[in-house]
Amino acid sequence: MTRRLLLIRTIVLLTTILGLNYIVWRWLFSVNWPAWWIAVPLVIAETYSLIDSLLFGLGMWRLKERGDPPPAPEGRTVDVFITTYNEPIELVMTTARAAKEIRYPHRTWILDDGNRPEMRAAAEAEGIGIITRSADWVGMPRHAKAGNLNNALLATEGEFLLILDADQIPKPEILDRTLGYFTDEQMALVQTPQWFVNVPESDPLGSQAPLFYGPIQQGKDGWNAAFFCGSNAVIRREALMQLGVSRYASEVEIGVHKALRTAKKVIREARKQLSPDETLVRDALDAILLDIGRARKELAEGEALFDVTYRFQQRLTGIRRELVRADLEAVQADLAVVAELGVLGGEGGDSLATISDEALDQMAHRDWSPLGAVETVQALVNAVDVDRGGEAQPIMPLATISVTEDMATCMRLHGLGWRTAYHDEVLAVGLAPEDLQTMLTQRLRWAQGTVQVLFRENPLTQKRLSWAQRLMYFATMWSYLSGFAAIVYIAAPVVYLTIGVLPVQAISTEFFIRLVPFLVVNQLLFFVVAAGRPTWRGQQYSLALFPVWIKSFTSAFGNVFLGRSLDFAVTPKTKRADESLRWDLVRPQLWAMGLLAAGAVIGVVRLAVGQATWLGTVFNIVWVVFDLVIFSVIIQAVRYRGFGDAADVPEVARGGASS
Numbered sequence: 001m002t003r004r005l006l007l008i009r010t011i012v013l014l015t016t017i018l019g020l021n022y023i024v025w026r027w028l029f030s031v032n033w034p035a036w037w038i039a040v041p042l043v044i045a046e047t048y049s050l051i052d053s054l055l056f057g058l059g060m061w062r063l064k065e066r067g068d069p070p071p072a073p074e075g076r077t078v079d080v081f082i083t084t085y086n087e088p089i090e091l092v093m094t095t096a097r098a099a100k101e102i103r104y105p106h107r108t109w110i111l112d113d114g115n116r117p118e119m120r121a122a123a124e125a126e127g128i129g130i131i132t133r134s135a136d137w138v139g140m141p142r143h144a145k146a147g148n149l150n151n152a153l154l155a156t157e158g159e160f161l162l163i164l165d166a167d168q169i170p171k172p173e174i175l176d177r178t179l180g181y182f183t184d185e186q187m188a189l190v191q192t193p194q195w196f197v198n199v200p201e202s203d204p205l206g207s208q209a210p211l212f213y214g215p216i217q218q219g220k221d222g223w224n225a226a227f228f229c230g231s232n233a234v235i236r237r238e239a240l241m242q243l244g245v246s247r248y249a250s251e252v253e254i255g256v257h258k259a260l261r262t263a264k265k266v267i268r269e270a271r272k273q274l275s276p277d278e279t280l281v282r283d284a285l286d287a288i289l290l291d292i293g294r295a296r297k298e299l300a301e302g303e304a305l306f307d308v309t310y311r312f313q314q315r316l317t318g319i320r321r322e323l324v325r326a327d328l329e330a331v332q333a334d335l336a337v338v339a340e341l342g343v344l345g346g347e348g349g350d351s352l353a354t355i356s357d358e359a360l361d362q363m364a365h366r367d368w369s370p371l372g373a374v375e376t377v378q379a380l381v382n383a384v385d386v387d388r389g390g391e392a393q394p395i396m397p398l399a400t401i402s403v404t405e406d407m408a409t410c411m412r413l414h415g416l417g418w419r420t421a422y423h424d425e426v427l428a429v430g431l432a433p434e435d436l437q438t439m440l441t442q443r444l445r446w447a448q449g450t451v452q453v454l455f456r457e458n459p460l461t462q463k464r465l466s467w468a469q470r471l472m473y474f475a476t477m478w479s480y481l482s483g484f485a486a487i488v489y490i491a492a493p494v495v496y497l498t499i500g501v502l503p504v505q506a507i508s509t510e511f512f513i514r515l516v517p518f519l520v521v522n523q524l525l526f527f528v529v530a531a532g533r534p535t536w537r538g539q540q541y542s543l544a545l546f547p548v549w550i551k552s553f554t555s556a557f558g559n560v561f562l563g564r565s566l567d568f569a570v571t572p573k574t575k576r577a578d579e580s581l582r583w584d585l586v587r588p589q590l591w592a593m594g595l596l597a598a599g600a601v602i603g604v605v606r607l608a609v610g611q612a613t614w615l616g617t618v619f620n621i622v623w624v625v626f627d628l629v630i631f632s633v634i635i636q637a638v639r640y641r642g643f644g645d646a647a648d649v650p651e652v653a654r655g656g657a658s659s
Helices: 003-030 033-061 089-100 117-125 144-153 179-183 212-222 237-272 279-300 305-324 328-341 357-365 370-383 406-415 436-456 467-479 482-499 509-530 536-544 546-562 583-608 614-639 651-655
Strands: 078-084 107-112 129-131 160-165 187-191 233-236 419-422 428-430
Touching (some): 089 160, 107 144, 144 237, 160 237, 187 237, 212 419, 233 237, 237 305, 436 546, 482 536, 482 614, 546 583
Parallel strands (some): 078 160, 187 419
16 A cells, blocks of 8 residues: 555544534534524535535545556557547547557548548548448437447447547547556456646636546546446447447346236236136136246256247237237227327437337236237337347447437446446547537536436445445535535525524534534545645636536436436537627526625625624634635636637646546
C-alpha cells in the first residue's frame, strides 16, 4: 500500500466516523419537530449528502493508479468505429484521418447514422470505410447510438473495437497504450479519459471532469467497476457478443415462462365456468394444461426455447380447431377483450417479452369462454418473439434501455464476470459544448440515461455483481439526486432569515463541534484525492444544475413507468449562431439567487430590529453567501461566448501528457 493510499484511507475513516456522529446526533437530538416542514427535509438532505460522501469514500478506498500499461500484443485485429449522425463532414473527416494514422494495424470505419451521400463520398475518397444502417432497420426501433454500434458490430470482424465520438481525435499511440491490458483474457474494456481542447482554464461550462476522469474512475477501477463512457474506449468483441447472446437467451426464457404461467391461470379460469355436460371442452382444456406443464418441464431440462414453443404452438393450434366448432359465436367478443388489454403491445427498452403485468393479471382473473381462453393463450405465447421480429437484429450487444448505451452495457459485462480497466492517460482529445444551451442538453441526456438504467436495472438488485460493484454503479446514479437536496439547501437559510424558523433546535456549540470537523475532513478528502486537479467547478455544478438533475428524474420516470417519449439529443459539435444572452435557460437558478439575496437583506433588517440572534443570522448569511458563490458559475456560463484562438489550447492537448 502506498503512502498516498494509506492517507486516503485514514481520511475516509475519519470522514465516516465524523459524518455518522453528526447525522445520528441530528436525527436523535437536534431536529426541530414543531417546524417539521423544513426540519425534516433538511435532515433528509444532510443524510443524502452523507451517503454521497460515504459512497465517494468507498470508491477512494481502493483507488488504483495503473501507471504504464503492458506492451501491446502483435497480430490482433482492431476496428476503429467513429460514430456520427449529423456532425459537420469536415469535423468527422478530421477524426477519421487521425484514426487512419493510428500506428497499430487496424481498419477505420465511419458509422454514419445519417446515411449522408456526401459523408460516404468524403470517406471513400480517402480510403476510409463507411457503414450505414442495413435494410433490416427500416421501420424498426433505431436505438440511437447503441443501434448504430450494434449494426456495425454485425458488419465487421475485428477482435477489438476502438469507439470514438465524431469529435474525439485519437493520438497515434492510442492502441499501443491500451491493447496490452487485453493479454488478460477476462479484460472486456479499457476506458481512457475524455479531454477537451476548446475549454479555457476557467472552464465556465464545467466541461472538463478531472475528478471523474481521474480519481473517481481510478477508485471504481480498484473495485473492478470502471465503466464505459461512450467514447475513447477499447472493447473486446467477444465480450460484447457473449453479452448480446446471453441477454437474448435470458430475456426470451423469462418471456416464455411469464407467458406460460399466465396461460395456465387463463385456462383454469375458463375450466371453472364449464357445465358438467361439456366434457369435450373440458378434455381440450385439460390437454392444454398438460401441454403447459410439459413445456415448462422441457424448458427446465434445458431444451431449446424455439423447439419448445414451436411444439406447444402446434399442439395448441390443433386443439383450437376442435374448439372452434363448439364456441364459434363467442370468438369475436373474446378477441376484442384481448385487443383491449393490449397483450401484444408495450414499451420496455430491449426486453423481448414486453407483456404488461397489469394486463396479465386482468386476463388471468376475468371470465373466459373456452375458445377465447385458447386464443388468448396462443396470443400470449406468440407475444414472446423468439426470432425478435420487432427488432432489426435479434442480438443487441450494446444496451438499448436508455438514451445512453455505455453504463448499462458495462454493468451487464461486469455481471457476466468480465473485467475492465481505466487507463489514466489522455489518448484522444475532443470538443466540448461552447454555449450554455448545448451544455444543458448534454448534461440532461447523460443524467436521463443514467436514471433510466437505475429504474430499469437497479444495480443494487443485480445479483451477479459483487456488492462493491453494485455500490460503485449506484454511487453514480445516487449523485443525480443532488437536485432535490439543493432545493432544501436553498430554502433552509431563506426560511430562517425571513421568518426566523430554525430547522434545528438550536445553533449551539454542540452543533458546530459536530458539523465543522466533518465538513473540513470531507473537503480534505477531495483535496488529497484530487492531487492538484481542479475540483471546485464540478462541486459548483453539482448544485447549480439542480433543475437539470430534477428534470432527469421526472422525465426518466415518465419514460420508464408511464410510457412517455424521451427523445435522444445528439450534442451539437459546433457553436450555436445565436449570440444573445440566454438568461431564460437558467431562470430557476436566478430565482434561487434572488431569494437567497432577499433573505440575507431581510435577515439583516430583522437582526437590526431585534427579531433575530447574531449567531443564527451570521451563520445563515454565511450559508447564503456560500450558495451564491456556488451559483455564480451560472452567470459565467450565460456570459461565456465560446473558446478563443487555437493558441489558447493548453499544452496537454498538444503534448499528450497524462491527465
